[in-house]
Amino acid sequence: LASLTRETGPKVVKGDPARKGEAAAKGAPPTPQAHHQHHHPAAPTIAVSDSSLKFTHVLYNLSPAELYEQAIKYEKGSFITSTGALATLSGAKTGRSPRDKRVVKDEAAAQELWWGKGSPNIEMDEHTFLTNRERAVDYLNSLDKVFVNDQFLNWDPENRIKVRIISARAYHSLFMHNMCIRPTDEELESFGTPDFTIYNAGQFPCNRYTHYMTSSTSVDINLARREMVILGTQYAGEMKKGLFGVMHYLMPKRGILSLHSGCNMGKDGDVSLFFGLSGTGKTTLSTDHNRLLIGDDEHCWSDNGVSNIEGGCYAKCIDLSQEKEPDIWNAIKFGTVLENVVFDEHTREVDYADKSVTENTRAAYPIEHIPNAKIPCVGPHPKNVILLACDAFGVLPPVSKLNLAQTMYHFISGYTALVAGTEDGIKEPQATFSACFGAAFIMLHPTKYAATLAEKMQKYGATGWLVNTGWSGGRYGVGKRIRLPYTRKIIDAIHSGELLTANYQKTEVFGMEIPTEIKGVPSEILDPINTWTDKAAYKETLLRLAGLFKKNFE
Template sequence: MAEMLSLEQYGIRASEVIRNAPPGALYEHAIHFDKSAAISNTGALMIRSGAKTGRSPSDKRVVDLPQSTDDIWWGDVNVKLDERTFDVNRERAIDYLNTCDRIYVVDGFAGWDPKYRINVRIICTRPYHALFMHNMLIRPTAEELANFGEPDYVVFNAGKFPANRHTSHMTSKTSVDLCFERKEFVILGTEYAGEMKKGIFSVMNYIMPKQGVLSMHCSANEGDDGSVSLFFGLSGTGKTTLSADAHRRLIGDDEHCWSDDGVFNIEGGCYAKAIGLSAESEPEIYGAIRYGTVLENVVYDPVTRAVDYDDVSITQNTRASYPIEYIDNAKIPCVGGHPNHVIFLTYDAFGVLPPVSRLTPEQAMYHFISGYTAKVAGTEMGVTEPQATFSAGFGAAFLVMHPSKYAELLAQKMEAHGAKAWLINTGLTGGAHGTGKRMSLAHTRGIIDAIHAGQLDGVETVADPVFGVGVPASVPGVPDSLLTPRNAWADKAAYDATAQKLASLFQENFKKFAEGSSEAIKNAGPKA
């Protein structure tokens, strides 16, 4: 039986408040009260998130108050909101919550290291949201729950109710508002569960650097010898696939912190993309789709309840949320030592970056601040061309402080603990999109295995003439012809022009970060 709880201190007077309900009870409530809920043939809870099937970054607001204003990276990522408007939205959320028959509360922790973890309270109206955060937060023991006390941060999820678009600073019916002074997060007008998860990540991106701890949008794994690797990368670069290694234990798939004691996962679960999922391609994730897992916005056979992971008619952003212990080789508790390797993954659709290169500390900071990958966008005439994407820290949407703050912490920790930095291109080789070929997954895994085995430590490197990165002369199991990108192109002039084009895009993007960066970092970028 789930515990009942009073929420009077927030002005919430619902007749039924259910605290930390177990998955079975939340399944029952979802099936009974949510018409989109169904159970898959493997026992997962399938659910629809409503009109929004992804995050709404343009609707994110941060309250501008004197105590925090100088710490925050104001602009497109962190849009200012005045306190009065926050109060209006908060009251609107509370008023809606008071109309609901039942409220679900999830109390849990963010951060596996007890020294740094925070107590988080989720207040929501959909059973699926409660189950999602039951999976994504670190689940307290019965004793920890009894001694939970007051939370450090509270999330008011009134996402079924719209924001008032006529309120100042509102641009739509959706508003996701964070107030660091009040330690509150208010959600209106979106039922996409990922907003709660990323809201907590934004909180950690604010409070951790103040304690000298680097918060990171990356995955992490650990070898049998205790060596730790971090994998940074934007969507589609292979971060989840490459960190899921049968020979290494998974510390976490998405959000981590690096303290003076080592690394720790922020979350208690994983939120994996489900598009194209199969037992062959990603057996660890496929095996986690079972009782207790939330499957968001997937299409399924109404008779057999089998999921069609290739059907993207609802959204391409189909997701699975499950506790991290559902991954067989997960490391519990999700903590590790200081990283030996920091690996930046990029899908270079221009086909000009090397498959692997060694970075100097300054280059590591430059590429961390740049956060480059490329995607292929179709034009109206059916012509396709690469499109560069830059996201500072490989997760600009969640950064609260200026990217240079996180880059400086990364450089300090890498230097203090001797971590090596690598840039790995999981994209194209031998040409840009249309003529180039996708880098073989076997070759990429071979590169990462060689890094972990120390086989690249003593290998001579040659500086790339355009990008300046150190390209190894040889990598076990990888053809030498692939290691130097220009050699893999039949048309050398086309390579030179394309490399210069990408170098110029890097330089143009970095202009907005130049003011907060040292000369050494500015000089570590490509030469166009």
Template sequence: MSSIGIKSELTQLINGQNVHLQLSVPRLVEKVLNRNEGILTASGAVRAETGKYTGRSPKDKFIVEEPSVKDKIEWGSVNQPISSDVFEKLYTKVIKYLQSRDEIFVFKGFAGADEKYRLPIQVVNEYAWHNLFAHQLFIRPSAEELAKHQTEFTVVSAPGFKANPEVDGTKSETFIIVSFERKIVLIGGTEYAGEMKKSIFSVMNYVLPEADILSMHCSANVGIEGDVALFFGLSGTGKTTLSADPNRRLIGDDEHGWSPNGVFNVEGGCYAKTAGLSVEKEPQIYNAITFGSVLENVIVDPDSREPLYDDTTLTENTRAAYPIQAIDNIVEPSIAGHPSVIVFLTADAFGVLPPISKLTKEQAMYHFLSGYTSKLAGTERGVTSPEATFSTCFGAPFLPLPAARYAEMLGKKIDEHGVQVFLVNTGWTGGEYGVGSRMNLSYTRAMVQAALNGELENVETVQDKVFGLSIPLHVPGVPDEVLQPNKTWSDEKAYYAKAKELAGKFDQNFSKFSHVDKLIKQLGGPIAK
């Protein structure tokens, strides 16, 4: 089937009698409740459950192997190829399935806050609550923008359609397939709404670098003087906590592009974890969950309808989706200048990385490619002791292009704009997990604040003997003895043994980057094994 045929089928679907286009939040909430897709909570948020899939399905994600992208994609376990024939047959089935529904819902909007680089998208949903999710997570158009909207990429989501792997060429009933030539994301067999958000991010991770714009999985904020900071970090490293600063305005909490003009948010909303959420710990997130927000898999008191955020019976991965405007202290539109500081966050359960260190460009590229943090005992079945985990560019599941492409772009921008890069360990000190203690949050905040304020630019440093990192000897508000990890352990010999063990894991992980400039490993990696 040609792209014209694909578009014709899509046009027929969207112009069908069963289509609701661009419904307002109140009307979508009414639909969710009338269709029994969810319930209303005490705050006015809608709560929906996602069934057996409470997270992403990475093994069911594919990219159509098409001539224009075949030689560009980093094919492998993350970017699995699927044929055009398989895609087209499945696509036709899904379109027919949606045409048979009583109602479907369409949202038109954008990915990318910078008008010069934004991607006009539309999202076609079987469920009203999924369309509400899309409305809150992507950038909502004004009436004038909607009148001129020309869709470039479409997400078609049909959770109720289950694939037959033997017939449809998938691995399970679930599928998330991106066709870059047809400009379609096809999702089926899963009710987890995050697949829509991350699929568009994956698309942007292809589209933006092709336009010489670095796409990034990070949060970003801006200070009173207009100074921009980026925060990269995997789950549990403190990215959301540390980027939420009352003295700095939020640009975005998860996905950004870095263009010749500066940084812009890819999204129009936030998708925050809610396990253990409280007004004391995370007041911005807690207070943002109001009418029209979407709560995923959160247990709710049957009488009061108050969300029970400490109850993770359904999943640890409970979530809230809300528009970024629900946060008080934001930049609007979500655009700012070039970063002056980048912070890489890691929660090192081995207790050997410095609480803060300054990185050279090569070290920044090395740690960006590594994307290190730790899995803790008990977080996953079979994990009985801390495990090193690496996620390339802090976003491996969403990168269609070779990792070196993103790292080289980062290195170039660090040079161009004189960016200071810091590695901050929010994990353990004084020993590994189970022996030492978690880094004091007030110390971490003080270290990050000093980095953002430029107080560490000329501070005296000492080189770490294993990782080669430059450790500041003094940071305002932090005891000097905390800064050098070898001095926080009671047994310095045990510290160096554990540090070399982790250095070996870094080396082993980095060996997969055979196509990366060798200088990055030589100048950026550990100096002792």
């Protein structure tokens, strides 16, 4: 294993296997520095019962430096950028393929999971799963080497899950090294059998003539076998989100709520959860200099408090700048994986504005790259549950306080409005509803998660808030986007407790409580009707949005 990773050559690597042999041959005593050597756990012997893989070489839990060497040497399109990150290409797929995701519908799954209209779970049978698994395993077996990562999910030691990721690309191995929790050498020694295994044969397509297949891409989950198979897509996010879906199934069985949310903690130990769909500011607002970051995307809420599921962050890079998001900017250094970015041929400086490969450019880095990350990534029970919506209709107030029923309603709705371009260039807001702010990943019916959320909020005394990071004074194209500094002031007021004692008035239609004043925020913007010059248009748009909510609920 080591000889393959490092090959031979100048004997500069401590613990180089070729060197030990030489010393013994010359009859020389072993070098006295031996006790400084880093002891690396042996690769697991993968038994037939364990995963039936028989490779030539298993590259087991390699370090980032070793993975850089493998990528640069053997994977076309791998480069080191000017800040030391590894730039890689994910091939034809630059995002997830939700239509190609399948879940085995056996007797248990048919009972437990959410199927049918609105559900992200598309069924396949056990036989088709085994056909695809066989195809993936045969492909991996045909290679001269594969990468195996043994890692953990969930920082709560009582409820962590052991995962094994078997892949063919150094890029995938480094990505998962960053995104999952990295075990210590002692933990690896006693790792044992994983709770869940991913076979990532993404370079190899599935057979489109197989039953249930709709393209040459297939991402298949079998909950009974605790396995996931990936064929025909090299986009690394499939592994991350596939495991997130699995956590949405395993955790509720233990009475733990799995959440698609950001999470941070103040100096006094007050924790806030941030829910929101893509583009609502979840990562931006949960990354706050005055607070410790517990995590930016996936969490569990148990009787012990909150814990991050992951060991890293997967940040969007489009239009990234040092001024707007200094923490993410500074995190992109040695060890970070940059996906599908474009850089200068000579200096290797990344141009984050360039979307010629894809708009979905990403950086995956270990959470330790964020200076104010809280390690271990756990915290006490949340005080605030903040639901973020980017309302392009411009009728939701910048902030409103929610009672328990309203929190459940907005959590199940998972609303935001995206701005989609039409042919003639007029951009119309489009309402998007994603149950539990993460419909693509939930396994059970949304009401199950909402009921658990309400129960935990009631039990631990958390307050619900709806924050609009979208438009004010008119819909998109008429009004203006609510300024980020104002939104930050609103979030600060929630954290400080200022909003708990504020005066409130009730809004029409949605019946939400809106504060009459907040320090540092102009009072006239707090009630959206004040910012619209055309009051009739405001009422009409408000009723239209309410109608969309109602229709979605049906």
